Amino acid sequence: MTRTRPNALKVLASAMAAATLLTGCSLKEPRPEIAPVVAQSSNPQAEHKLDNVPSLKGKKVGIAAKDILHDYSRVVYQQIQERIKELGGEVIATQAEAKDEKHVSDVENLITQSPDAIVVILGDAQTLTPALAKVDAAGIPLFTIDFQSEYSKNNVTSDNWNVGTTLARTMAEDLHGKGKILVFNGFPGVTPCRIRYNSLNLVLEDYPNIEKITPELQDKYEGTIEDAKNQIQDQLRRLPEGEVDAIWSCWDMPLIGAAQAIDPTGGDIKLYGVDAEPGALDLIANPDSSYQFTVAQPTKQIAAASATNIALFLDGQTDLVPSTSYAEPIFVDKDNVNQVRHDNGI
Amino acid sequence: MSATLVPVDEAPAPGASRTKPRLAAWIGYAGITAVLLLFAFGSPFFLTASNIATILTQASVFGIAGVGLAIVIIAGGDDVLNGGIDLSTGAVAGLAGTVTALAAAAGTPGMVAVLYGVLVATAIGVVNGLSVTLGLRPLLATLATMGVAASLELVFSQNLKIAVTGGFFEAARGSVLFGIPLVAWLMALIGAAVWWVYGKTSWGVNSYAVGQNPTAAQVAGLDPRRYRLASYVLSSALAGLAGTLLVARLSAAVPGIGTQILLDIILVAYMSMIFSRRRLVSVVGTVLAAVFVAALDNGLTLLGVASQWVGAAKGLLILLVLASVTLRGRKNR
Numbered sequence: 001m002t003r004t005r006p007n008a009l010k011v012l013a014s015a016m017a018a019a020t021l022l023t024g025c026s027l028k029e030p031r032p033e034i035a036p037v038v039a040q041s042s043n044p045q046a047e048h049k050l051d052n053v054p055s056l057k058g059k060k061v062g063i064a065a066k067d068i069l070h071d072y073s074r075v076v077y078q079q080i081q082e083r084i085k086e087l088g089g090e091v092i093a094t095q096a097e098a099k100d101e102k103h104v105s106d107v108e109n110l111i112t113q114s115p116d117a118i119v120v121i122l123g124d125a126q127t128l129t130p131a132l133a134k135v136d137a138a139g140i141p142l143f144t145i146d147f148q149s150e151y152s153k154n155n156v157t158s159d160n161w162n163v164g165t166t167l168a169r170t171m172a173e174d175l176h177g178k179g180k181i182l183v184f185n186g187f188p189g190v191t192p193c194r195i196r197y198n199s200l201n202l203v204l205e206d207y208p209n210i211e212k213i214t215p216e217l218q219d220k221y222e223g224t225i226e227d228a229k230n231q232i233q234d235q236l237r238r239l240p241e242g243e244v245d246a247i248w249s250c251w252d253m254p255l256i257g258a259a260q261a262i263d264p265t266g267g268d269i270k271l272y273g274v275d276a277e278p279g280a281l282d283l284i285a286n287p288d289s290s291y292q293f294t295v296a297q298p299t300k301q302i303a304a305a306s307a308t309n310i311a312l313f314l315d316g317q318t319d320l321v322p323s324t325s326y327a328e329p330i331f332v333d334k335d336n337v338n339q340v341r342h343d344n345g346i
Numbered sequence: 347m348s349a350t351l352v353p354v355d356e357a358p359a360p361g362a363s364r365t366k367p368r369l370a371a372w373i374g375y376a377g378i379t380a381v382l383l384l385f386a387f388g389s390p391f392f393l394t395a396s397n398i399a400t401i402l403t404q405a406s407v408f409g410i411a412g413v414g415l416a417i418v419i420i421a422g423g424d425d426v427l428n429g430g431i432d433l434s435t436g437a438v439a440g441l442a443g444t445v446t447a448l449a450a451a452a453g454t455p456g457m458v459a460v461l462y463g464v465l466v467a468t469a470i471g472v473v474n475g476l477s478v479t480l481g482l483r484p485l486l487a488t489l490a491t492m493g494v495a496a497s498l499e500l501v502f503s504q505n506l507k508i509a510v511t512g513g514f515f516e517a518a519r520g521s522v523l524f525g526i527p528l529v530a531w532l533m534a535l536i537g538a539a540v541w542w543v544y545g546k547t548s549w550g551v552n553s554y555a556v557g558q559n560p561t562a563a564q565v566a567g568l569d570p571r572r573y574r575l576a577s578y579v580l581s582s583a584l585a586g587l588a589g590t591l592l593v594a595r596l597s598a599a600v601p602g603i604g605t606q607i608l609l610d611i612i613l614v615a616y617m618s619m620i621f622s623r624r625r626l627v628s629v630v631g632t633v634l635a636a637v638f639v640a641a642l643d644n645g646l647t648l649l650g651v652a653s654q655w656v657g658a659a660k661g662l663l664i665l666l667v668l669a670s671v672t673l674r675g676r677k678n679r
Contacts, residue, residue: 092647092650093652094647094656097657099603099606100596100600100603101407101592101595101596101600101603101606101607102643104595104596105404105640105643105644106647108400108403108404109400109643109644109647109648110647111400112391112394112396112397112400112644112648113389113391113647113648114391124507124598124600126507126509126596126597126598127507127596127597127598127600129597130519130520130597188506188507218504218505218506220505220602221602222602
């Protein structure tokens with residue numbers, strides 16, 4: 001599988017490197033610098049590329065999203081619909097309310113309509129793969145967002161290896177390489193979570209004095225915040241005071257609940273998540289909150305990139321469509337949270 | 347008791363003329379036909395063979411579990427608070443699926459693994475039945491076992507999806523006979539068998555009798571406990587079977603799926619009333635309701651109704667159909 005990044009991102013990476021040199025930051029710094037906040041709309045080259053996208057007029061695109069329960073999936077779901085319509089295409093949009101069975105049914109129902117392409121946004125690889133095999137068998141090009149599939153012509157995703165290792169290294173450095181952490185072990189069937197969790201384990205190999213408290217915590221996809229709050233309250237009662245130094249999760253939702261459990265107690269426990277949920281950003285912006293770090297994903301850029309790849313593919317320009325298109329993440333901490341929110345409108 | 351073997355659901359409503367109930371019996375069919383015609387004219391894909399197969403596949407799990415719940419309502423009465431209800435049916439389906447997946451993952455042949463799942467489900471059905479016959483309110487007793495089953499599912503699965511592979515489950519998921527999915531045949535077979543038992547035998551007539559008027563049935567020499575115990579056991583066994591079919595469909599046991607499917611199971615069982623001239627829950631009506639609910643999801647998607655509106659549109663259509671039946675019934679009194 002070839003992995004390429006859009007040209008816009010190469011320019012962005014070059015700009016980051018130049019900025020690093022100009023500001024005199026050391027590349028030996030173990031904790032990665034917070035990425036410059038550059039949304040797609042502020043990148044002229046990216047705008048130019050989008051302007052040259054082939055029309056989708058007369059094309060019908062089915063969308064099967066896993067859910068719109070959290071901000072990331074909701075915005076991507078809305079944005080890709082808007083982008084396809086802007087390009088002249090017709091959209092058939094479904095979202096499965098986080099139900100695996102409905103997600104499979106949605107894909108099956110889309111196949112029936114013989115659309116020109118189907119886009120799957122998030123999902124569980126195990127339960128969805130048989131339905132995606134039907135998409136492939138029906139000769140319908142499949143595109144995915146944050147979902148790795150052997151049947152996908154193109155998957156647009158954040159660079160979750162970068163996200164995962166940066167998240168883990170940031171936490172490890174904040175703990176000065178020593179401490180005990182609670183881990184919400186996420187959803188192994190969901191590709192971004194699996195990569196981030198594996199990245200955590202990889203990073204911790206180099207931090208032998210950071211110990212994961214067992215058993216790991218299991219997060220729920222629905223009622224996540226309340227469930228996580230209860231779980232953390234239970235853990236704080238179970239474990240000796242001061243035993244927990246940090247909590248890690250592959251997404252923000254459980255940590256919002258964790259912060260609700262920890263912040264009123266004034267405990268010195270640091271929280272690290274991903275997705276830049278508005279609730280998480282509010283907490284990070286609060287200097288008294290335990291929430292330290294999250295990662296924003298450029299949702300508009302992700303949606304636009306997927307629509308672009310669909311248009312290129314259906315226009316016959318398949319050689320311009322990479323197997324994977326990576327979007328550059330934006331790392332958010334207490335120092336830059338207000339700036340990131342201001343610049344990106346999140 | 348010597349039962350007259352006239353199917354209960356076909357008997358005329360008390361006090362009604364012999365012509366009006368016939369119209370009432372058809373109003374549900376008419377409403378549903380109108381909706382389906384709307385889909386057929388609205389989308390050229392709706393009546394294609396592949397789409398009908400898709401709808402039948404999607405209906406099967408809810409249809410089979412719904413038939414089980416219909417049996418409970420038949421023998422316990424359709425009073426939601428005090429009558430027959432089995433809130434554990436979704437969680438039992440989830441637990442049975444998890445047990446099946448774990449057994450299959452441990453190398454147990456697929457058919458035997460399914461048997462394990464159904465047996466575990468049946469055991470919970472026995473607990474439900476005994477609880478109700480001992481005098482516990484069905485709503486509360488099955489709420490308790492729902493919690494137990496959901497908790498056991500999490501314990502066994504460790505809140506992780508358990509993948510199932512192998513020819514048996516792939517065959518259960520993808521096999522087609524005469525153009526119709528195997529699971530749809532299974533739903534039809536179970537529906538027909540249960541319809542025969544509850545519509546054509548003295549056991550079925552007696553079950554309706556203890557459900558509709560337990561005091562009168564007792565005076566007539568029937569023991570309601572016997573019929574109710576059996577109904578809960580059958581309900582859980584069918585929920586277990588539905589759970590294993592869901593595992594095959596998703597190629598994995600999914601923790602917590604029981605709570606996701608419970609409402610649709612209850613919906614199809616109660617919605618069966620629209621196919622009854624006396625507005626009673628029925629087996630055939632449950633199977634038809636399961637197909638209709640699946641067709642609603644499918645048809646609304648085909649019409650391009652935005653996904654956020656599908657739930658509301660579905661609820662509104664169901665409400666309209668049920669209201670038309672209820673209003674028609676009042677006029678006939």
